[in-house]
Amino acid sequence: MIDQNKLYKILNKVDKPARYIGLEKNAIVKDFDNTDVNFCFCFPDVYEVGMSHLGMQILYFLTNSYDYFNCERAFAPWVDMENLMRQENISLYSLENKRPLKEFDILGFTLQYELSYTNILNMLDLSGVEKRASRRSEKDPLIIAGGSCGYNPEPLYDIFDLFIMGEGEEVNIELLNLYRKSKKLGDSKDDFLKKACKIKGIYVPKFYDVVYKDDGTIDHRIKFFKEASEVIEKRVIKNFDKTFKLTNQIVPYIDVVFNRTMSEIFRACTAGCRFCQAGMIYRPIRERSVSNILDTIEENLMNTGYDQVGLSSLSTCDYSHIVELVDGFIERFSDDNTSISLPSLRLDSKGFSILEKIEKLRKTSLTFAPEAGSQRLRDVINKNISEEDLEYALTKAFDTGYSSVKLYFMIGLPTETYDDIRGIKNISVKVKNLFFDNPNKNGNLKINTSVSCFVPKPFTPFQWEGQDSISEFEDKQSFLLSIFNDKKINFSYHDSRTSRIEALFARGDRRLCDVLIKAHEMGAKLDGWNKFFKYSIWEKACEEFGIDMDFYTLRKREYDEVLPWDFVDIGVNKKFLIREMEMAKLGKTTRDCRKGCHGCGVNERICKGVYCP
Amino acid sequence: MGYIRLIGHLNLLNLFARSIKRCGYELQYYGKYNPKPKISISNPLSLGYESLCEFLQLELKEKVQTDEFIENVNEDLPQGLKILEGALTDIKSLQKHIGYSEFLYIFPGLKLQFNDFEIIVRSFFEKEKIYIARYRKMGKKKIPYEIDVKPLICNYRAVSQGSNLQVYLTLTSEEGAYLNPGALLRSFLKDAGKDDTKFNDVDPDFVHILRINQYDHQMKEIRICDLKDR
Numbered sequence: 001m002i003d004q005n006k007l008y009k010i011l012n013k014v015d016k017p018a019r020y021i022g023l024e025k026n027a028i029v030k031d032f033d034n035t036d037v038n039f040c041f042c043f044p045d046v047y048e049v050g051m052s053h054l055g056m057q058i059l060y061f062l063t064n065s066y067d068y069f070n071c072e073r074a075f076a077p078w079v080d081m082e083n084l085m086r087q088e089n090i091s092l093y094s095l096e097n098k099r100p101l102k103e104f105d106i107l108g109f110t111l112q113y114e115l116s117y118t119n120i121l122n123m124l125d126l127s128g129v130e131k132r133a134s135r136r137s138e139k140d141p142l143i144i145a146g147g148s149c150g151y152n153p154e155p156l157y158d159i160f161d162l163f164i165m166g167e168g169e170e171v172n173i174e175l176l177n178l179y180r181k182s183k184k185l186g187d188s189k190d191d192f193l194k195k196a197c198k199i200k201g202i203y204v205p206k207f208y209d210v211v212y213k214d215d216g217t218i219d220h221r222i223k224f225f226k227e228a229s230e231v232i233e234k235r236v237i238k239n240f241d242k243t244f245k246l247t248n249q250i251v252p253y254i255d256v257v258f259n260r261t262m263s264e265i266f267r268a269c270t271a272g273c274r275f276c277q278a279g280m281i282y283r284p285i286r287e288r289s290v291s292n293i294l295d296t297i298e299e300n301l302m303n304t305g306y307d308q309v310g311l312s313s314l315s316t317c318d319y320s321h322i323v324e325l326v327d328g329f330i331e332r333f334s335d336d337n338t339s340i341s342l343p344s345l346r347l348d349s350k351g352f353s354i355l356e357k358i359e360k361l362r363k364t365s366l367t368f369a370p371e372a373g374s375q376r377l378r379d380v381i382n383k384n385i386s387e388e389d390l391e392y393a394l395t396k397a398f399d400t401g402y403s404s405v406k407l408y409f410m411i412g413l414p415t416e417t418y419d420d421i422r423g424i425k426n427i428s429v430k431v432k433n434l435f436f437d438n439p440n441k442n443g444n445l446k447i448n449t450s451v452s453c454f455v456p457k458p459f460t461p462f463q464w465e466g467q468d469s470i471s472e473f474e475d476k477q478s479f480l481l482s483i484f485n486d487k488k489i490n491f492s493y494h495d496s497r498t499s500r501i502e503a504l505f506a507r508g509d510r511r512l513c514d515v516l517i518k519a520h521e522m523g524a525k526l527d528g529w530n531k532f533f534k535y536s537i538w539e540k541a542c543e544e545f546g547i548d549m550d551f552y553t554l555r556k557r558e559y560d561e562v563l564p565w566d567f568v569d570i571g572v573n574k575k576f577l578i579r580e581m582e583m584a585k586l587g588k589t590t591r592d593c594r595k596g597c598h599g600c601g602v603n604e605r606i607c608k609g610v611y612c613p
Numbered sequence: 614m615g616y617i618r619l620i621g622h623l624n625l626l627n628l629f630a631r632s633i634k635r636c637g638y639e640l641q642y643y644g645k646y647n648p649k650p651k652i653s654i655s656n657p658l659s660l661g662y663e664s665l666c667e668f669l670q671l672e673l674k675e676k677v678q679t680d681e682f683i684e685n686v687n688e689d690l691p692q693g694l695k696i697l698e699g700a701l702t703d704i705k706s707l708q709k710h711i712g713y714s715e716f717l718y719i720f721p722g723l724k725l726q727f728n729d730f731e732i733i734v735r736s737f738f739e740k741e742k743i744y745i746a747r748y749r750k751m752g753k754k755k756i757p758y759e760i761d762v763k764p765l766i767c768n769y770r771a772v773s774q775g776s777n778l779q780v781y782l783t784l785t786s787e788e789g790a791y792l793n794p795g796a797l798l799r800s801f802l803k804d805a806g807k808d809d810t811k812f813n814d815v816d817p818d819f820v821h822i823l824r825i826n827q828y829d830h831q832m833k834e835i836r837i838c839d840l841k842d843r
Contacts, residue, residue: 011619012661012818018624021616023691025631251631253620259627305631337642337650 002093002100010084018253019047020081022073022095025251026303028064032097035070036180039063040094040104040141044119045112045528047075051250052257054264054312055110055147059168062244069176072096072104076119077126079526085126092126101127106142106179108172109160111149114505115498115527120145120159121520131517132158133206138189142179146172151234151281152458152565155508155516157205161189162196164203165568166234167267169244171201197228201235203568204228210510210564216551218509218562233569238607240267240286247299251306260308260341261300263293265325269314270593270611274382274584275371275413277457278314280577281570283602284609290321294328301338309333310341317346317354318594320610326354347393356400365404365446366397372413373423379587380415382580390427394434403443405431411476411493412454412468414584421476424451428489447489451480453499457506458565459572461580464557467503469550470496497535501527503553504538509564512552515541571606617693622657628694629669629686636685639674655708656786656827659795664824668835669696670707700838710840712830713767714786716794719821720778725811727773733808734771734780737801745796765792767832786827794822 011017032038041060043050050056056073063071072094077085085092091100101107101123109120121131124143130136133143145156146164153163164171175196182192197204207225210218223230237243249261268282288296297309309329313319329340340358345351347366370385372378378385394405409424428449435445453473456465468476473496484491505512519541526532542549557563559578566574576599583590590598594611597603603612620628630640630650640650651672658664683696690696704710723730737743743766744759768783784792798817805812829835 008616009819011616017619017660018621021619023616025635025689025691253624253628255624255627302635305634307630307634336639337648 001098002090004098006088006090007093007098010081010088010090013084014081015078016047016254019075020077020095021253022098024253025305026248027073027096027250028060028071029096030064030070032070032099032103036068037106037176037183038070038072038099038104039106039108039176040072040074040101042074042101042107042109042120042123043076044109044116044123045076046078047252048254048256050075051252053110053112054246054262055168057249057262058244058246059172060250061246061248062169063172063176065244066173066176068180072099074101074107074123076123076526079532082122082126091128092123102129102141104141105183106144106176109143109145109147111145111147111156113528114149114502115533117156117505117516118520118524118527120156121517122525124159125520131520133161134158136161142189142192144175148277148281149506151277151568151570152506152508153203153205153568154210154510154564155505155512157510158513159516160205161193162202162204164235165201165232167237168235169237171199171235174199175202194225194227197225200233203232208567216548218564220562221567231567231569234281234571234606236284236571236606237267237286241288241292245292245296247296248303249300251304258310259306260310261297261304261306262310262312263297263300264288264312265293265316265319266313266610268609270318271315271384272382272580272590272593272598273371274380274461274580275410275454275457277460280459280572280600282314283570283572283600284607284612287320287610290325290328293325294332297329298332301333307337308339308341310343313344315344315346316342317348317351322350322354326357330357347397348389349392352393352396365406365448366393366402367406367408368393369408370427371408371410372416372420373409373425373427374420376587377413377416377420377423379589380584381413382584382589384589384592387427387430391430391434394431395438398435398438398442399440401442403435403441404446405448407431407447407449409449409451410454411451411480412473414462414465415587418476418479421479422483424449424480425483428484428491429486432486432488445488449484449489449491450493451477451491452494453496455499455503455506458563459568459570459577461577461584463507463563463577464559464561464581466556467500467553468496469554470500473499495530495533498527498530498533500549500553501533501535501538504549507564508552511545511547514545515547518544569605571600571602573601573605576600615693617691618661618663621660622654626652626654628691629671632686632689633671633673635689636682638677638682638685641672641674653707655711656714656791658824659793659822661818662795662822662824666824666826668707668711668827668837670702676701698837702837702840704840704842707837707840708788709842710829710835711827712785712787713783713828713832714824715768715826715828716782716784717821717823717825718780718782718794718798719774719823720815721819721821723778723811723815725778725809727771727778729809730773730778731771733805733812734769734801736808737804738766738769743797743800745792745800747796762792762797765790766797781825783828783832787830798822 060071063069074094093100124131142161144162145160150163193204196202207228209222211220213219266287268285269279273279371383431447435441456462477493519537522537524537597613630652642648642650653670655668679699683699687696742761743763745762748755748757765785770781772779802812
């Protein structure tokens with residue numbers, strides 16, 4: 001255990017000390033020394049972000065439901081805490097038993113976004129654990145990872161001993177059971193990894209190597225361990241309605257990003273936007289039944305004491321029984337001051353009829369994500385939202401008293417021209433006019449137009465596309481700045497440099513691992529926070545290893561190039577992605593897959609979803 | 614109290630509201646679009662201080678058996694938080710009935726003869742004027758100024774408890790005349806450092822500040838069941 005006296009003292013000196021104390025309602029504290037396997041779930045960002053992550057809560061309660069497993073939590077400390085911990089020589093510790101992370105059997109990190117990678121290294125460093133897997137000893141914990149960024153694990157190949165591909169509910173337990181057996185047998189790390197790589201969905205990077213061509217692209221992969229598989233297939237929960245139900249949640253003492261219970265209603269999305277990674281990697285659609293969801297909500301409310309429920313999915317409206325669910329919610333919970341939050345609600349007529357049902361809902365802000373400024377470009381990216389849709393939704397919204405609107409766009413999308421970019425302003429102005437022309441308007445109009453930079457992601461139809469250069473992004477941003485001169489519209493844009501680093505790692509290969517470790521040594525951390533992000537560090541780190549950032553970010557790939565993540569099978573086949581890319585070039589849309597199957601392959605290779613033939 | 618002293622005032626209110634809800638009681642909510650439960654704590658304590666005497670006032674939808682309510686909620690509350698006693702009351706605001714707070718400073722690790730300590734404490738608190746630092750905001754700028762808080766200090770007493778030197782303090786604690794014991798402590802340490810350099814090494818963040826009791830305007834113990842709005 002870490003020195004609690006020292007901890008007690010430094011907690012008086014830091015901002016929001018409750019981040020570091022644990023002991024929250026429903027947290028589970030087990031006997032560390034008498035549990036077979038001690039696992040620490042490590043979230044590479046601050047407490048408030050990590051505690052709002054549904055996946056962590058699911059895996060925490062699932063793992064702890066086994067007597068012989070102990071799952072604890074650790075988060076990245078804020079800078080003030082980190083400095084004091086280093087000064088006082090306090091190791092990063094788990095919140096439950098206040099154990100140094102080094103004492104755990106396994107540290108499991110979740111990979112939610114590329115800019116959190118340096119936080120992983122910083123957390124290992126704060127725990128006194130060697131960052132490179134190849135240099136760690138038998139005594140060090142096993143360091144593993146999972147999560148959406150893990151679908152391209154290669155830039156992290158020498159940091160993690162193994163990666164978990166896909167949904168964790170089954171495979172995590174299989175892996176922990178294997179570890180428990182291996183530990184009893186006294187297996188070495190290698191013995192264990194050789195067994196682990198035979199579990200479907202587990203990737204052990206040290207069993208492979210990559211050979212590059214002269215032009216820097218991949219020639220082929222080599223396998224060192226015969227029994228390791230060539231292709232790593234992602235794991236999915238086939239019967240989502242029967243899988244582990246989250247009926248309990250840890251209730252933080254402080255306000256976090258979401259202060260409510262979360263209930264997952266379905267997984268995946270059928271819209272098929274061509275830039276969206278989540279839309280591809282989580283396929284196919286699997287739903288929970290209405291009664292199952294309502295029962296879970298009831299138990300959750302009882303166990304947590306929260307007065308708000310959030311329904312979680314990629315697109316709430318697309319749940320096939322959404323009306324029934326909302327009606328059921330109102331019937332069961334509306335009396336006891338419990339409110340419901342519906343994120344990702346598409347505001348078509350169905351969306352509005354649902355909003356109207358929840359009369360009590362506060363008229364906060366409405367968010368629309370047209371993503372692109374013109375219909376032409378929206379067709380290219382397959383974002384099936386038309387200006388008529390937007391007009392309909394906003395007229396209705398202003399009629400009912402909303403006055404605050406957020407609009408999200410991207411720049412740098414494939415085939416984009418300055419006409420498309422001008423469209424971003426046109427739409428914003430249109431929203432303004434819709435408000436002032438509305439006789440029923442109420443309140444003070446506020447429009448926030450936010451423009452981010454497109455980052456091509458693996459496993460999307462745009463995975464072969466080049467990203468804009470920083471100067472191209474900046475030209476487009478200054479153009480927008482010059483035409484946005486409306487007091488009612490608040491225009492903001494993202495730093496193109498952070499998007500460039502995201503793109504670098506999103507489609508990176510093994511050679512970037514050195515860059516990452518070097519950048520951390522040079523002080524990179526909390527890169528997701530603008531005030532800490534230093535682009536010059538990344539430039540220098542790349543230079544040191546002769547890495548040309550443009551090769552990874554700007555370069556357009558050919559369809560026949562071997563991509564670093566090709567060995568991962570998400571169920572959606574490459575042919576489908578190529579076909580989608582070709583459709584994009586023609587400016588042709590692909591309908592929502594609920595209206596007809598487009599043969600992405602997931603139904604044949606992984607399992608059938610709700611709408612799969 | 615342990616780690617629970619690190620929970621801020623608003624978070625503490627949420628904690629109680631959720632705890633009460635978990636025990637199956639329903640708080641009375643007020644407000645149309647964003648209803649909030651009626652629950653408050655008088656004289657909010659700064660983050661990091663401990664207390665043996667806090668007053669929590671809340672409104673429930675239905676009348677409850679007080680003892681049973683306390684027993685149930687106590688079972689749910691985290692270690693370090695406990696309801697000591699409670700009563701049904703008609704008063705609107707408890708805050709109005711509180712006049713004074715008694716605090717305790719504990720200086721762990723301060724090595725000083727008790728006599729010397731007492732002299733330094735006395736010379737500080739017997740001064741005609743005692744200034745503490747405050748900030749006024751002018752736009753984004755913070756402009757420091759000092760105010761005399763001597764009239765807000767009612768009582769002080771230096772003691773030696775085991776190996777620790779301590780100071781008991783009674784401060785006025787009503788609306789518009791609330792003295793924060795932390796601000797006073799900083800002022801004391803600065804002044805005491807001139808008499809004995811050992812005080813310069815005392816980190817104000819490492820001094821324990823503990824509220825012992827709260828009194829009414831006549832400096833008498835407060836019993837909720839006897840309180841009546843005038």
